Amino acid sequence: MSTRPFAEWPQEHRNLLAATGLFVVFVGIAYFVFFRARIQELSDSRHTLAKTQKKLQETSWPNDAGRLKRLLDGYKRDIEGTNTKQGLKQLAETTLEHCTSLFAERIKDAYGTDDNFMEKASQVEFKDEYDKLDSYLQGKGIFLAKTIFGLDETSLDSSKYQMLLKVWTTEKLVNLALENKLTVSVSFKKEDRTGPRNDKRGALITALPINSYILNPGDKQPYLLEIPVKITVTGNMARFLDFAEALQSEETFLPMTRLEIQSFPPGDSKGNAEGFLVHDRIQATIVCSAFYRPQGGKLPQSSKALKKPPLPPGA
Amino acid sequence: MQWKTAKTAVGLDIGRYSVKAIHLERHGKSYAIKSSCAFIQQAEGLLEDDEAELYKFTGSWLKDKQLSDLPICLGLPQELTNSQYSSFPPNLTVDNLRYMVKKLTSQFSGLSDEAFLDNFCLMSPVKDQPSQVLIGVCRQSLVEDAYSKATAQGLNIQDQTMNGLALANAFLFLQPLQAASTSLLNLLLDLGTETSTLVFLRQNRVLGIASLMFGASTFQKIMATGQNEESSPSAAQYNPDWNNPDAYIHLAIKRLQEEIDGAIQHWLESQETQELDSTNRTLWISGRAAAIPGLASHLASAEWNDVQLLGPQIDDNLSPEYTVALGLAYHGTGKAPLQISLIPPLLHWQQEKVARFPFLAGALALLAVVTVAFAVWFHCHLNTEQEQVDDKLSELKKCNSLVPDLDGALETMGYYQKLLIPIVEFGNRSRTFLHACDVLYQTRSAAENTADDWWCYYLSDEFSYLDSEAVKKQREKEQPDKTKPKPQPQAFGLFGNLLEESQEEPPADAYIPVFEVKPLTMLYTAGFLPSQSNRGRFEDIKRIYEDLNKAGLFTGVDWFSDMTESTAPASLTRWSKYLNDNKGKFGEFYHFVFKLPLSSRPITIPEEKPVVLKRGAKAAGKTTGGKP
Numbered sequence: 001m002s003t004r005p006f007a008e009w010p011q012e013h014r015n016l017l018a019a020t021g022l023f024v025v026f027v028g029i030a031y032f033v034f035f036r037a038r039i040q041e042l043s044d045s046r047h048t049l050a051k052t053q054k055k056l057q058e059t060s061w062p063n064d065a066g067r068l069k070r071l072l073d074g075y076k077r078d079i080e081g082t083n084t085k086q087g088l089k090q091l092a093e094t095t096l097e098h099c100t101s102l103f104a105e106r107i108k109d110a111y112g113t114d115d116n117f118m119e120k121a122s123q124v125e126f127k128d129e130y131d132k133l134d135s136y137l138q139g140k141g142i143f144l145a146k147t148i149f150g151l152d153e154t155s156l157d158s159s160k161y162q163m164l165l166k167v168w169t170t171e172k173l174v175n176l177a178l179e180n181k182l183t184v185s186v187s188f189k190k191e192d193r194t195g196p197r198n199d200k201r202g203a204l205i206t207a208l209p210i211n212s213y214i215l216n217p218g219d220k221q222p223y224l225l226e227i228p229v230k231i232t233v234t235g236n237m238a239r240f241l242d243f244a245e246a247l248q249s250e251e252t253f254l255p256m257t258r259l260e261i262q263s264f265p266p267g268d269s270k271g272n273a274e275g276f277l278v279h280d281r282i283q284a285t286i287v288c289s290a291f292y293r294p295q296g297g298k299l300p301q302s303s304k305a306l307k308k309p310p311l312p313p314g315a
Numbered sequence: 316m317q318w319k320t321a322k323t324a325v326g327l328d329i330g331r332y333s334v335k336a337i338h339l340e341r342h343g344k345s346y347a348i349k350s351s352c353a354f355i356q357q358a359e360g361l362l363e364d365d366e367a368e369l370y371k372f373t374g375s376w377l378k379d380k381q382l383s384d385l386p387i388c389l390g391l392p393q394e395l396t397n398s399q400y401s402s403f404p405p406n407l408t409v410d411n412l413r414y415m416v417k418k419l420t421s422q423f424s425g426l427s428d429e430a431f432l433d434n435f436c437l438m439s440p441v442k443d444q445p446s447q448v449l450i451g452v453c454r455q456s457l458v459e460d461a462y463s464k465a466t467a468q469g470l471n472i473q474d475q476t477m478n479g480l481a482l483a484n485a486f487l488f489l490q491p492l493q494a495a496s497t498s499l500l501n502l503l504l505d506l507g508t509e510t511s512t513l514v515f516l517r518q519n520r521v522l523g524i525a526s527l528m529f530g531a532s533t534f535q536k537i538m539a540t541g542q543n544e545e546s547s548p549s550a551a552q553y554n555p556d557w558n559n560p561d562a563y564i565h566l567a568i569k570r571l572q573e574e575i576d577g578a579i580q581h582w583l584e585s586q587e588t589q590e591l592d593s594t595n596r597t598l599w600i601s602g603r604a605a606a607i608p609g610l611a612s613h614l615a616s617a618e619w620n621d622v623q624l625l626g627p628q629i630d631d632n633l634s635p636e637y638t639v640a641l642g643l644a645y646h647g648t649g650k651a652p653l654q655i656s657l658i659p660p661l662l663h664w665q666q667e668k669v670a671r672f673p674f675l676a677g678a679l680a681l682l683a684v685v686t687v688a689f690a691v692w693f694h695c696h697l698n699t700e701q702e703q704v705d706d707k708l709s710e711l712k713k714c715n716s717l718v719p720d721l722d723g724a725l726e727t728m729g730y731y732q733k734l735l736i737p738i739v740e741f742g743n744r745s746r747t748f749l750h751a752c753d754v755l756y757q758t759r760s761a762a763e764n765t766a767d768d769w770w771c772y773y774l775s776d777e778f779s780y781l782d783s784e785a786v787k788k789q790r791e792k793e794q795p796d797k798t799k800p801k802p803q804p805q806a807f808g809l810f811g812n813l814l815e816e817s818q819e820e821p822p823a824d825a826y827i828p829v830f831e832v833k834p835l836t837m838l839y840t841a842g843f844l845p846s847q848s849n850r851g852r853f854e855d856i857k858r859i860y861e862d863l864n865k866a867g868l869f870t871g872v873d874w875f876s877d878m879t880e881s882t883a884p885a886s887l888t889r890w891s892k893y894l895n896d897n898k899g900k901f902g903e904f905y906h907f908v909f910k911l912p913l914s915s916r917p918i919t920i921p922e923e924k925p926v927v928l929k930r931g932a933k934a935a936g937k938t939t940g941g942k943p
Contacts, residue, residue: 010665012672016679023683030690038697045704052711061721065713072717075724079731092731099738213737214826215730222826224737241749248745256745260779261752262886263772265893283886285779289741299734 093299099253100224100293103168114296121161127153129167137174137203142184145194145202162225166207169227169290173254174205180243182235185283204232208287215300223300225292228257232285240284247288258287321650323349324474325387326481326643327373327465331363331508332356332531332603334373335637337627338382339644346488346648351629351637352380366464374468388474388481388647389465390639391657393512394526396453396477402445412437412446420452430455434655436480438520449521451477451655459659473666474647475658478505479512479524481642484651486516486599486625488641493597494519500594502619504575505639506602508532513578517594521653523585525578529571531604537567557609565613572616579618599625601638736829736918743917744835748776750868751838751911758862769859771842773884773908780839780878789882834916839875841883841908843890845901856907863911870914878908 006014056063081087086094111117130153134144146152149170157163177184186192186201194202207229212222233240240261247254261284321341328335335353339346354376361369377383403415412435420433432455438447458475465472482505487494493501494516503514504527511527555564575598596619600611611622626635645651658666755771780786844855863872880887887906894904 004661004664008661008665010669010672013668013675016672016676020679023686027686027690035690035693035697038701042697042701042704045701045708049704049708049711052708052715056711056714056718059718059722061714061718063711063714065710065717068714068717068721072721072724075721075728079724079727088728088731092734095735095738099742212826213829213832215733215829217828219826219828223734226737226741237752241752244745244749248742253742255741255743256748257741258776258779258782259744259748260775260783260884261773262884263770264886265890287779291738 096224096293096299100291102172102253102290103165103292106168114293118159118161118294121164123156123160126155126160126163126167129164130155133167133171136171140174140178142174142203142205143186143194143200144205145187145192147192148187148202148204148206150207162210162227165225165227165290165292166210166229169229169254169288170205170207172252172290173229173231173288176246176252176254177231177233177243180235180246181239182233182243185232185234204230204285206230211289219300221300222294225294226257226289227292228287228289230258230285230287232283234281234283236280237282240282254288254290256286257289258285260285321648323385324644324647324649325377325382325385326390326640326645326647327377327387327470328390328478328481328637328640328643329369329373330603333636334369334376335640336377336380336382337637337640337644338385339641339648341648346645346650348627348629348641348644350380350382351627351634351640352376352382353636353640370464370468374465374470377470383468383470385471386473386647387465387470388476388643389461389470389472390478390481390643391453391458391461391475392510393477393479393524394510395457396451396479396657398477398479398524399450399452400521400523401448401450403448405445407446409437412448416448416450420450427454432458432657432659434657436521436653436655439518439652447520449480449653449655451480451657453477453657455659458657462659462662473658473662474643474649474656476643476646476655477524477657478507478639478643479514479526480521480653480655481639481646482512482601483514483516483521483524483642484645484653485601485627485638485642486514487519487652488645489625489627489638490599498595500596502575502579502596502598503625504598504600504602504605506531506600506604508603511574511602513575515582519652523582525582527574527578529574531602533570534564534567534604534607537563537570554608557613564607568610568613572614576616576618595620597621597623599623601625601635603636605635733829736920737832739917740832740834744776747835747868747913748838751840754863754866754868755840758859758866769842769844769855769907771840772886772890773839773841775839775884776835777837777839778833778835783882783884785884786882830920834918834920836913836916838869838911838913839878839909840911841875841878841887841906843894843904843906846903846905852905856905859907860909863909868914869911871912872909875908875910883908 009017053063061068077085077087079088081090107114107117111120130151134153137144144152146155151163151166155163174184185204187204188201192202194200207227209228211226211228213224213226214222233243235243244256246252247256261282263280263282266281323338323340326337326339333353333355336351337348338350340349354372356363356369359372361372374383377387399419401416401419403412407415416433416435420431431452433450433452435448435450438449462472462475482503486501486503490501493499495518497518499517500522501514501516503512503516505512505514507530509530509532511529513525513527515522515524556562557564598614598616598619598621600614600622601624604610605624605626611624614622624633624635626633626638627641628634629637642651646654646656656663751774755774759769775783844859846852847855860872860874863869891906894901
């Protein structure tokens with residue numbers, strides 16, 4: 001067909017060629033009118049979709065709005081709580097409130113507010129409190145030695161309130177030990193002797209340095225203070241267990257953070273009916289910590305510095 | 316207008332005396348004459364040899380008759396063509412036959428410098444019988460001349476064939492039963508003006524075509540001689556006196572009979588079979604001169620048994636002058652049994668293309684349908700895709716809008732959880748210690764084989780053990796170079812009292828981030844076990860170890876090898892001495908020491924990602940929140 005000139009083509013072939021040409025033109029026009037813009041629109045939408053998807057993938061959240069909504073609702077319930085269940089927010093607040101309120105009444109009576117306590121606690125007041133504690137303990141046959149306790153009325157610290165907290169924590173701890181009929185052990189070292197004539201053995205009670213906790217590295221102010229006091233007590237196991245339980249009661253939160261229990265052979269050995277050894281006297285060296293919030297009831301500001309929460313996402 | 320159709324066709328017989336046309340149209344499965352027309356050239360004032368004028372007039376005449384646009388089959392004078400009846404081996408394909416015919420006709424072409432057109436027609440093939448083929452050959456220039464002259468006048472010439480073949484087709488159209496007869500040899504004689512054509516036909520097969528140098532003009536000349544007239548009446552108008560034995564018509568008939576006899580004899584000589592000699596023969600006469608009254612009845616001869624007029628019925632009259640035109644029209648429909656088209660190559664090419672046009676049109680229509688279908692599908696696909704993408708996008712946008720809230724919620728949860736980390740960690744230790752005491756007690760009580768004859772004299776957490784004086788001393792021995800903290804100079808107060816080392820507010824980096832609270836992971840215990848004479852030393856110790864592992868509070872309880880005599884608590888020395896002193900009373904005891912890793916922890920601190928140091932940072936190993 002191609003070897004023949006177009007003029008020799010049969011008329012219907014020429015008509016068909018013209019029709020085919022018109023059809024091609026029509027298809028071309030249809031493409032530009034109907035499809036091109038839509039293809040471009042689809043391409044743009046896909047591009048946006050990919051971009052959005054990538055952005056979402058970077059967050060490691062699932063691409064399911066319903067699931068995310070459910071997760072969000074669940075998280076909100078976890079935080080705020082429901083009618084029947086306490087939320088995390090309230091739990092944290094009440095727990096902190098309970099755990100740091102060991103000296104709340106004392107502070108309120110003496111200073112009114114925590115801010116006043118932190119600002120107005122003085123060296124004189126510390127001396128007074130220390131002296132009262134020392135006198136009280138001496139009355140119970142317990143002598144504080146500075147070499148062990150780490151404090152005496154001459155001690156200086158820029159944070160007077162923290163010194164007061166140490167004294168109060170020691171007082172509370174010793175009282176609980178005594179209430180549970182435990183004996184505070186003493187040091188047999190010469191350098192630990194104390195008393196007016198340096199003839200009393202120093203009690204094994206140490207006010208350890210206060211630990212200040214911050215939520216995130218770089219925080220300027222601690223939100224929680226741990227006031228640890230180390231004490232060595234002697235007694236039988238049952239009394240020690242009672243003492244341990246008394247450390248964490250409704251009114252008291254003085255948890256044992258460290259424990260070392262030893263038993264020693266009896267001075268006069270005796271056997272039971274079968275001739276085996278019987279012993280029930282223990283010596284426990286424990287560290288108990290009281291907690292205090294320097295900012296009072298105010299919670300610290302949530303920091304954006306830490307992106308990851310302690311618990312992994314539920315997704 | 317270059318195509319022919321099977322629905323209708325016009326046969327155009329341009330003779331030297333008159334021009335005849337018949338319009339054949341299909342009615343159902345058969346064809347019928349729709350119209351016919353003819354004109355006598357002399358009557359129209361046309362000169363005998365002026366072909367251009369003849370074609371011009373014919374063109375306008377057919378336009379007047381509204382036949383010029385219909386597909387026309389133009390007749391070629393038989394005397395200007397050559398036909399040959401040949402036999403080829405049986406069962407040949409059409410392509411092979413065409414090839415062999417080409418070879419044969421090329422021999423004709425080789426005799427002349429002119430180009431020839433050829434075509435052939437296979438005569439009713441019979442299986443395993445030689446293929447009988449009628450071949451038509453004509454000079455190309457003659458065909459193209461006639462074609463160009465006709466088409467120049469606007470005639471839609473779609474076919475051209477030999478007048479002899481047209482005569483045979485007309486016979487097949489008009490007398491199909493006679494033509495199919497096996498016992499009858501039909502002699503078809505078309506009496507033309509100058510020449511006549513004789514066709515031998517039997518059993519629908521053309522067995523030969525011969526041209527006779529006798530025509531209607533011979534009748535006229537003979538009759539004119541007899542009458543001594545300058546101008547004689549036309550053959551058709553002539554009414555001879557058959558009763559007069561001296562009439563010149565008998566001379567003319569005799570001359571015609573001699574011509575026909577000669578042609579028959581010549582044809583019979585060329586036939587291989589002698590069977591045809593004894594076959595019944597019927598002579599069919601057509602053409603203008605066949606209309607001479609009484610001609611058929613007086614044309615008897617020993618060579619044929621019967622003489623019949625051959626022609627279509629037009630206006631209820633037998634019209635033998637239209638026989639060839641009818642055959643041409645029948646050939647033009649493409650449905651005639653005998654088809655030998657002698658047309659110019661261009662027309663042949665065009666007709667081939669037109670014949671295949673439905674396939675081309677179908678293919679393009681299919682392509683168009685497929686294209687349209689694809690367009691529709693693509694349109695729907697685009698819609699669906701767009702909807703899906705929009706839905707996904709909408710979903711993702713919703714997700715994106717929720718992400719800040721989720722991050723905020725997690726951050727809030729993290730915030731409150733972080734607040735509680737020290738409280739939870741330290742608050743749970745008491746419970747852990749008491750639980751450990753209980754487990755040790757229960758293990759001792761539940762022991763079946765060892766009874767309650769073993770006891771622990773030491774229980775400690777990992778921090779207390781490491782801070783014990785014995786361990787500290789051992790560490791100092793192992794690391795004697797470790798610099799001891801320098802003693803601070805003593806300060807005296809204003810009134811001479813010794814002041815304690817000033818305890819300044821710890822710097823900010825001395826604060827402990829909550830994530831750096833060290834969780835309690837391990838407890839240690841040590842004790843004694845009386846030796847049993849019937850058991851190995853570690854047999855009972857192993858049982859205690861197994862019971863502690865089963866208790867649930869611990870996981871991976873094992874011997875604590877780090878606790879040696881030098882790092883053991885002070886009570887060990889006293890117990891050892893005591894037990895040695897009383898060996899005679901209590902027997903021998905084995906010492907055991909276990910580490911008790913805790914199976915669970917109250918808090919789970921997430922792992923921080925390692926901080927990527929910036930280029931040039933000198934502080935290698937600097938991490939977020941370093942321990943104060």
